[in-house]
Structures are given as C-alpha cells and as structure tokens.
Amino acid sequence: MSLALLSSILIDGVAYAMILFMITVGLSMTMGLMRVVNLAHGAFAMLGGFLAATIPQRLGVPIWLGFVLAIVLVGLVALLFERILLRRFYRRDDLDQMLMTIGLMFVATAAVNLLFGSTVTSVALPELFNGTVDLGFRSIPRHRLIVMACGLVVVCILWLAVDKSSFGIRVRAAVDNAPIARAIGIDTTKIYAATFVMGAALAALGGIAGAELLPMEPTYASKYLVILLAVVAVGGNGNLFGSFFAALLLGIVETSMKYMVPQLASAAFFLTMIIVLLVRPQGLFGRHA
Amino acid sequence: MNAVSAPMTVTAPSRVRPWMQLRGELVLMLVGLLAFVLFPQDLGLLTNMATMSIFALSLSLVLGQAGIATLGQAALYGSGAYVAGWTALYLTADPIVGLLLGGLGGGVIALLSGAVMLRSTKLTLVMLTIAVAQLLLELANWARWLTGGDDGLAGFNIGPLLGIWEFNFLSYTGYFYALGALVLVYFLLRNLVESPFGLTARAIRQDPGRVQALGGRVYLHLLAVYTVGGIVAGLAGALTAQTSKVANLFMLDFTTSAGVVVMIVLGGTRRLSGAVLGTVAYMTIHHIASTLNPYHWLFFIGSMLIVVLIVLPEGLIGLVDRTVAYTKRPGRSGVAR
Amino acid sequence: MPKPTIELRFDDVTAGYGGLPVLEHLSFSVREGERLGLIGRNGAGKTTTLATAMGLADLMKGRIHFGGDDIGNASTYARSRAGLGYVPQSRDIFPSLTVEENLLSGLQGRSASVALPPIYALFPRLKERRRNGGTQLSGGEQQMLSVARALVGQPRILLLDEPLEGLAPMVREELMDAIVRMSDQLGVGCIIVEQHVDVVLEFSNNVIVLERGLAAYSGSAAVLSGEEALLNRTIGIQKC
Amino acid sequence: MTHRLQTHGLCHSFGGLAVTQNVTLSLPLGARTALIGPNGAGKTTLVNLLSGAMRPQSGDIQLDGRSIVQLPQYARVRNGIVRTFQISRLFKELTVADNVRVAVLQRHRASMQWWPSPARSARVREDVDETLGMLGLHPYANRVVGQLALGEQRLAEIALALAMKPQVLLLDEPGAGVPQGEGGRIMEAIGSLPKDLSVLLIEHDMDLVFRFASHIIVLVAGAVMVEGTPQEVAANEQVKQIYFGRDGHAQAHH
Amino acid sequence: DVIKVGVIAPMSGPFSAVGQTWEGATKAYQKLNGTTAGGHTIEVIYRDLPEINPAQAKALAQELIVKEGAQYIAGLYFTPDTLAVAALAQEAKVPVVIFNASTSSLLDKSDFLLRTSYTLPQMAVPVAKYALEKNVRNAVTLVSDFGPGLDAEKGFTTAFVSGGGKLLEAIRAPLKTTDFGPLMQRVKALKPDALYVFAPGGPATYAMVKAYNEAGLRAAGVRFLGTAETDEDQLRAIGPDLLGIETGMFYSATHNSPLNNAVIKALGEVAPKAIPTVQLANAYDGLHVIYHMVKATDGKRDGAKALVSAKGHSWESPRGPVKIDPASREFVQNVYMRVVEKDPSGRYVNREFRTFEMQPDYGRTQNASK
C-alpha cells in the first residue's frame, strides 16, 4: 500500500467518520441519557436538512441564519413531539418506544414527501464552505474540513454540558426511575423535554452538516437509520466518546474497503460491527450494565 | 380487600371441551373461509396476508414471548424464500418439499446466527440481528449467479399441490395452501407457547438471571426458541416465494424486518393471536389506504401506529379482549369500583 | 421569630391504584420534630400511605395538607421540593449512576461540597464506595444510600419505608440515633414504617396500626404497648 | 459429621476491593448455619460464588468432596445448590403459581417440553400446589406478582427456592421486608424443611438468627472472623463491637 | 364497452415522482388521442407499489385482472416485481407492457411481455461509440453494484474494448453507498480520459456527481459519460454540478419535435406537478402500444393475438421514431447524446447534439454472440 493511498484512506475515512459522528451524536445523547431508542432521529436530521435548504430561499435570509432557524424550528417540533407523545412512552418498554418513533418517522417521511417532493433536495452551503483545499498530493473539499471542526466542537461542548455537569446525572436518574426521581425533587418533565430537544437540535445540525454526503430526500430517515444505530451501538450505548471513536472505526473501515474492494464495503461495515459487538457487547466505551 | 379467597387447588387443569381448546384455530379457519367466500377476487392479497401472518407469528414467538429483541427477522424469512426457490429450480417442483426445506433453511440460519448472537441482549442484540441480516443481503447480492442478485431469483415452477391441485393465476390453490399452513403453524405455536417450553421462555423474558438461578440454561433455551422462530419464518418465506414465484433481496431487507415488527406490535406482542390480527389489520389498511390515496398512506399507518400505541398499549388484541370481557358480563361496567 | 410549624396532614384519605382503593378513610398528622410509626401486616397499606403522600399512588378521596397548602394535586417533585423526603421500601437506587451521583441527584440545588460531608460522616461506608455503581452495592449499603439520598435534600418531613431493612444491628442503631437526633435538634418530622414493633414503639411518639387499609389504632405509642390483644390481632405477635 | 459443601481459600475481588478473602468454611449435612456480618462484608458475594453466579478468582468449592468450582450455575442447581435473592427477583408479569411452576419445571428438567405428558404435568401441578401451601401462598396463587406488596413478594421469592427441593439452601436475608408477625411463616417453612437439608442463612435480624442457627459464622471485610455456636458468637467481644452494637447484644441473649 | 388497463406504479414512497409522471403521461396521451381505441373506451387504473415486493406485485396484478377485469397490465418499475407479474401473465395470458424495469433478459420470462423503456446496453453501446469518436483511449467504469449497473458496465465495456479502447478498471460501488469520494480518488489516480458511470437516480447520482466535481476530475479533464444521470428530475435537484456532463439516453424533455412539444404541453395541463422525464415517454408509448393492441383485437380478450399485432409495430413517439422488434419484442429507438446546459430561462436542460439511430437492445445481441 502506497503512502499516498494510505493517507488518502485516512483523510477520506476521517472526513466520512466526522459526518457520521455529527449525525449520530444527538442520537447517542438521547439514547445514552434518556435510553429512548429514537428511531425517528433521522427524521429530525431530515427535517433540519430540508428546512435549511428552503428557509434561506423562501425567507431571503443569509444561509447561516437559515441554518440557525432550521435548527431552532426542529427543536420546537421536537418539543411538541416530546410533550404530546413521547412522554407517554418513557415507562413503556423499548419496543413500544421504537415503534412509536417508527410511526413518527413514517409521518415525517410522508410530510416531507408532500412538502418538498420525492427527489433529492440540495442544501446550499454558505460561500465559506465551498471550494477545496489542496493538500499537495490531493485535494479535499473545504466543507468536510469544517464538518470535522464542527464535530470536535460539539464533543467538547457536550462533554462540558452533560458529562461534567449535574444535568446528565439528573437525566439519567429521571430515566432510571422517574417516580423516585420526582420523589427526590427532580422535575422530570423539564429534564426530559430539554434533553430531547437538545438531541433533536443536534440531529438537525448533523443533517445539515452531512447533507453533502447523505443527501436529503424523503426516505433519508429510514435509509440511514441502520448506519446511525450501528455507530451508537458500536460506540457503547450513548457514550459520547464512544460514538466518536465508533464513527472513526466504521468510517475508516468502510472507506478503506472502498479503495480496495468497493463491492464489499458495506459487508465490511457490518462485519466490523458484528465483531466489535461480539467482543465487547457493551460497545467500545460502554459501561457494563 | 386484598384477601382473594381462591380455591385450594388453583392450578387444577381447567376442564374445557376440545373445541374450546381449538378455539383460535377454528376461528382462524372460519375467518379464512369466510374471506374466501366474501372476497374471491382478492385472493392474491388474502394469500399474502396468510403468509405474512406466519412470518409475524415467528416474530411473536421470538420477540413477544421470549423477549429476543430483533430487527433482523427478515434474514430468516429471506433464507426460507431462497431455499424454496432453489428447491424448485434444482431439486423438485413439489411445493411441500420446498416448503419444508425452506423452513429448514430458516431454522439453520437461525441456529447458526443465534449461536453467536444470543449471548447479547438489548440494543446490542438488536444491532447484531440487523447486521446479520444486512450481511446476508450483501452476500446474496454478491452471489448473483446463485440468487439472481437484485433482479431476484425467478423462473422456477411450482408443481401441483399433492400432485393434484395446480397453482394457477386464480390462486385458489395458493390461498388454501397458505391458509392451511397458517392454521397448522398457529396450532403448533400456540401449543408451544402454552407448554412448559413457552412458560420458561416468558420467564426468561422477564428475568433471565433468575431462571439461571433456578438451574435454567437460558442461552440454550433462547437458541431453541430462536431456531423454532427461524423455522417458522423460513416457512413463511418459502410460501411467499412459492406463491409469488420470486425470491428477492428485499425479503432480507431491514424494511421487511421493521415492517413485521410494526405488524405484531399493532396486534399485540404478548399473544400469538395478536400477530395474526396485527398483520391482517396492517395489510388491510395498507390496501385500502393505498387505493384511496396512495400518496399519503404512510401518514395513515404512521399515525395509526402512534394512536394504537397510546390508546391500546396491548395492541389491537387488547381491544378484542376488552370487548369480549365486556360482553361476557352484561350489566357491569368495565372497571369494578 | 418562630417559623410556622410545618405539618403533613391526611384528612379522611382514600387512595389506591388503578381505581381500586387500598387505603380507606385515613386521617393523621405529623408535625416537625414529631415521629409517627406505621405498622401492620404485609399488604396492609403502609407503603401505599407514604406513596399517597408523595403523589405516587392515586388519591381518590380526602385531602392532604402540607405546610398549610393542599398538596393533593401537586406534582411529586413539587412535594419533594416543598420539603417531603422519601425513602422508598425497594430502595430504588438509580442503577446507571454511581454512589456519589445518586447522592448528587437528590441535591435540589445545594452545593455538593456543603451537602455531602455530613452525609458521608453518617455513612462512612458510602464514602469508601462512592465511585462504585449504585446497584453494585451490597443490600445494606443500598439501604444507606437510599436514606442518604433523601437526606441531602434537607427534608422537613421524612417518609421512611422500612429504612432499617437489611442493615446490620449496629448500623440500625446508628441510623435510628441519627434520625432521632435530626428530629429533636433540627425539628425534622418523620413517618417511619417498620416491621419491628419494638423499634417503632421505642422510637415514635404516635403510632398508627393499619389493618387492610383501615386504621385499627391511632394514638400514642406508649398506650399501644399495653394493648397486647390488639397487637396480636393486627400484627400477629406476642410481645415477649 | 459429613460435610456437604466446603470451601477452601476462596478469594474474590472487584477491581481493587477484596470482597472474599481466603474463606474456608463448611456446611455439614443437615446444617443450620447462619452467616452474619456488617453490611458489605461480602455475604451476598459468597452466595454468588457458591451458587455459581460468579466464579471465584481462586480457591475451591466442593460438594460431597467433589470439586464443583468449575461447574456452571445450572449444573450446581441440578446438584441441589439453590439460593434466594436478597432483593426479590421474580417474574413480575406471571402469577405466583406460574412463578413457582417455572421453578418446578426446572427441577423436573421439563422446561424444554413442548407436548407435556399428562402424568408429568400432574406431578408438576402437585409440586406447585405443595410449594404454595408451604408458604401459605394459595390465596395469592393467581395474582400477578408485580402487583403484590413487597412482603408478599418475599414469600414468593422463597417459594421459588423451595420448589427446587434443594439439598443445600442459601437464603439471603429471607426475612427482609417481612413483618415480625409474618416472619413466623418463613421460619415455619424453613423449620419444616427436611432434616438432611443443609441451610446457610444470611440475616441481620438476630431474632431469626438465634432462633434458627446451631452454628454461626461471622464474616467481616470478606474474611471469616469467628465461628462457633450461637452462645460463643454472642459472647464474643469483637463481634459485639463490630456488629451487634448495644441492642443487638441484648437480642443475642433472648 | 370499457377496457381497463391496470398500471402498477410507485405512487407513494421514494419513487412517487415516477408514479406521478406515469399518471400524467397516460392522461396526456388520452387528452391528445382520445379515450377510445377502435371504438372501445380505455380506462386506466393505478395501483400503488412503492417498493420492491414481488408478492404484493403479484397480488395487485391478480386483483387488477380478476377483480377489475383489466385486459392489460402496465407500469412496473422494478425488475423483481416484474418477474412475479411475468409468471402470472404467462398463466393468465394477459399482455403486460413494462414502463420501466430494464433488465436485459426480462422479456424472455414470458411471451406476453412488452417494454417501452430501454435496456442499459442499448444506451451504453452508443455512449461507448461516442467516446471512441471523441478519441477517448482509456476509460474507467464506475457503476452501482446491481443489475442495471452491471448491464451498463458490460454494454459499455464490450463496445469500448472492441472499438479499440482500453478499460483501465471496472469499479462497482455498493448500491446504498453515498460516499463516492474515495472511489473518485481512485479514478483520479488511474488518470483515464473518460469515466463511464451508472447509478440509480436520487441520492446515489447526486453524491456521485458531487464527488466527481469535488475530487477535481472535471478540472483534470476526465470526461463524465453517463446514461440516466441527467434525467430531468436530477437536473432540478442537482443543477449546477451537472453542467457540461454528457449522457446518452433515448429521450429528453427538450427533444424538439412537434409531437414532443404537444405532449409536454399536455402534461403541463393535466398534471402540472409531474416532471417530464424519460418516464413520460415510457408511459406515453406504453399506452400507445396498448391502444394499438386494443384496436388489433377489437377489444377482445385475446392476449396472444394482441402480442402478435404488437410485434413489428412502429410509430412516431415523443422521443422520435420507435419500433417493436418482431423477434425479441424489444424496443428499437434512437439514442441521443446530450449535454447539460442552462437554457435562456435559467433552467438546466439536456441538449441533444448527436443521434444514434434506431438502436437495438445490444444486451440480447451480445448475449447471443457469446
């Protein structure tokens, strides 16, 4: 293997991995903290992407502002969803939660199909994101570099906001045993809503950031679901850093197969996942139950 | 108020008459015949309902009873379909042989994959089942010469059932073949669920560690359940392949697995009859909704799923139970005060 | 300036689960600094009484007052914030949190550096094991943690559901001493559910004996000690 | 006196915490032994090691002189070593009778049966009835366990163990959560166990311990500190200091 | 009397745009040609089949034939579904006109199948010829790893190599992949004169084209040769990235003929939302064949006779002259080389600049020659 090939694999792999990570980090958070298997996560990402694609056009605002508005809107939708529907499901078993969110995914798919049509919608990026950066032996699209940076920033922020504050503790307490959590003075309602909205907003951010690679279309939500779940599971259910490294591992494996035996790239992705989960059922960084 | 005075031998066998014991099977058979009489022109749909019901039953056993979390049941279903297709192509056109070999195929895949997966639980298990199904799909796509790749495996012929009844495009034979298989599978699975085997499976779902402390071999038990589930899913796949004369990659797809989960949850996971009910309801709604307004049928099914989960946590079968309970005690309101 | 005394009062309360009453026509009150014992057979409704106070069981009839407010419809967390502390019978340690995180979860806005040291002083065992997973603790340690978690919230009235269960005799004594100290010195009121009648009689000012959801006795602990027939009927013990 | 269950130099630790330190003890045939010690002394862990739920890091466990330390849990249960759980672990969605039936089926090795033979299921039924009767659980037989009061669940927990007809019974705080009055029922049930059954009882309720045990082992910080007759243990100053406290001391003299 | 034509189409789900266009096309056809054929009223009814599901396809076809009394089945987007319907058609002797499914060998599965779309070799061979004309010596193929992709790869390669070109590498991407960056880097390293691609529409094409540009292949002067990548719906979605890309296909909305202009106009009236893609021509011609068969059989249910009448039939289609090959029943049609440009009104369009006339299905002839 030549050095150029190796570094190409690394560069493309890491770039792909960061996009995977950006899209999964919100899911990783809701699953890790709330332990809700939110199969509609992709739907929030999709909604974010579609809104980001349309808002700047329709409202004539700058693209970056459109992105912010899109993320805020997704947060609002998530809030409504959490308050009206999801909250009824915290005490139900995983399966019901999964099914509920599948239901939401169906509805979202139908809605997006209706509002935006069934074809690919491209998310226009701010000028800053366009163009490529020359690395000498090859070039790399600038937006991938930005997404990488974004990913790192998000890890740090979340690490401070969740792992390092008592917020994470209270969310996990609320999820472990809501009645008892309330009985020791935790306002579970607020905690749930805040966490879920945060997860959804991150999903939207991920959807927008990754739209170049995972293009926006109505089946987006279900199409990439398996990949999202794979990253979260391999990372260790809901562990931030776990997701980060899982995305790196899976991204690099798939990318290197693309350079070598592209036909088997998907197979390699799933094989890696099986091997990791068999060796470490709790995922790379997961805590033992 | 809590001093429930119960008879001394609470566990005495209930003396029910045989037809009461076979109630589920009889109802199923009658409904099947009635459907045939009422909708003779929709036999294609009805046949699919029967085969999908069998598929749903396999999942109901695995997930509803034993609590094996899976989103990869399609792996077993698809395997059955391909085996049935190969049987017809290379071995014999006899449908029964193909059906049984299909079941065997599903069972073998379940046994092999279960052997590696079933020590895991929860999300890990879900992901493993998904991954195994995806891997099989990639494999089948890669082995085009054997499976026809994404075009599907077709061009096989199915001989007459028992050498007498031809499968023709009116699909009378196909329908009764599928219905018969459904009733038989339902009967066998119901007995399985009510047996010690089934009781232990339910206990494992609730607390595997406790069963282990009672000397149970949880892993083996789950493997047995999963294998039986694989056989049943394989049968369903084989039936589908035989009646539609195509086996294809989509039968191994994640969407297929997820779809059947939706069906059993809609019907109710805790009871086998829920699986059949859910399948029939889902497919009927799909059929009607997509005829009325194909563009938006996902809206229907998505919102219906949510509503059912909220209003009827036990699934549609819960509605049936409540109705039965209500009619059985006239003059009494549902809630004792 | 004397603070108004805080009181938890049940007025003719009927409560239960899912429409079925478990407790009927229960009335009592506990003030700050007072200790009320609750005894009765299995399934008599002791846990249900505490759960009703916390809003974890359905209040069907009657009123519950706390600190002058009718809290019958208040949310559970609001009751906790208002000063009701709860130690559930099944301990209910949060399994995904460590020992210390379990304690932090009950802080209610206080600073950890102020709240934790006295707790660790009371239960040195917890300090040793504070990085462990909450449910990795031994049974007795979990019991300590459950009590400690309620204490970090500085409740005014503490509801204790069999807090001594699974504790070694010496730890029991220490815990009971601590609770008595708390109620005497800090004026914390307590309702304690206990299986050991002697402990209850020794510890509490007043006692309620529950029999199938009804109060078979309600009054001073001293008087009850004499009522051997009653104790025998309702609890099934001969005092020795 | 024949020794049914013996351990030799059993050691186990969680990370850096040595929870079982060189424990050597034996349960003779028909033993009525109590295991006491402060919270976190390693009593439950010892039960986990004996029952096979955990593997010791070193040391040996023997049943009737044969080493069973390599045997998995199910094999040990089949050899008659059965334990209960300090915090009830029951099948919450099943009725009490079905909970017991799950256990009985394991004992009959009939859990894999699809078509039960009538004779066999009749035997299972009898055993279920018998077990329910032992703990007075008949009134609750058809109630779903998840809806019982915790004390009632304790009885079911013990019923599950008794249904296994064990030869060595490891009871982890069976009295926890059972009111004094009701405690009698558990004592009765344990008392009516066959004489050749060996029982190891973990309890913090000294009433129960002194009524039941003919031999007491005191475990402190994972190691056996003292063992002996109840009188010997009750008189031991060290035990008083570490474990009994002032009141427990009094209890010990009941 | 009424003669029913049952169309099985993806009306919902990811391919619902196809269903919309088909529906619009048949309406447009009826608007321009009337609702009767030889005095028989033709009624077109639609059934939704959003995703691959042969069992359901079969049930739908059966329902259409038995319950609705449909004399003709049409539509069918996916090959597996078509296979299931083919088996049924053979038993029921009902003519089936395939609007899309394009696997080469498909028509062998039943004597009652016709097809008004295309096969990939039919497009790929002219593209290869064009490449040779343009002095492309070295080429790389990059196709999605599925039936049509492999057909396209084979068609292109055979023609290209036999014409003296050199194939540097044949890359097959997993069907679901949307990260083509690495693959394009690989292409770049091979330094070919041209890259021939085939990907299913939607996300894969979108990502493939983006990656082509981002990897700097365009800048490096590697020609992008394709087939269906610049379909009108893709033009709308991807737009600027497609500029200058050359593809070989049998139809584009801008095809300048009076008939095509009339059809596009009619489509705009009957189905303003429908996009005039190749699916417009497919369904339009499909209905034409059915009208023809109805006339030939005088509305009688006689599948065999209908098929005989269709063989060798030729007519003027919105795409140009077309003919049903009497032997193979395949469609014979022009293939146009087109280039993506911005038209004066700012829309992206395919401009036809070179015509390969009356191309047969090379898949068959290639298979036969082997």
Ligand SMILES: Nc1ncnc2c1ncn2[C@@H]1O[C@H](COP(=O)(O)OP(=O)(O)OP(=O)(O)O)[C@@H](O)[C@H]1O
């Ligand atoms: N969640 C519930 N749903 C329905 N019934 C319940 C529920 N919890 C308890 N019960 C029933 O209510 C009655 C009273 O239960 P409660 O837990 O209050 O008893 P308790 O006095 O605390 O008994 P114990 O000493 O066993 O803890 C019991 O008969 C019990 O079966």
Ligand SMILES: Nc1ncnc2c1ncn2[C@@H]1O[C@H](COP(=O)(O)OP(=O)(O)OP(=O)(O)O)[C@@H](O)[C@H]1O
């Ligand atoms: N899985 C585990 N991981 C880490 N530490 C553990 C684990 N299980 C138990 N421990 C620790 O080991 C020690 C012994 O626990 P064990 O449960 O055996 O105590 P015990 O003697 O039964 O106490 P109790 O009387 O309170 O039930 C405790 O300090 C506990 O925190």
Ligand SMILES: [Mg+2]
């Ligand atoms: Mg209680």
Ligand SMILES: [Mg+2]
């Ligand atoms: Mg213990």
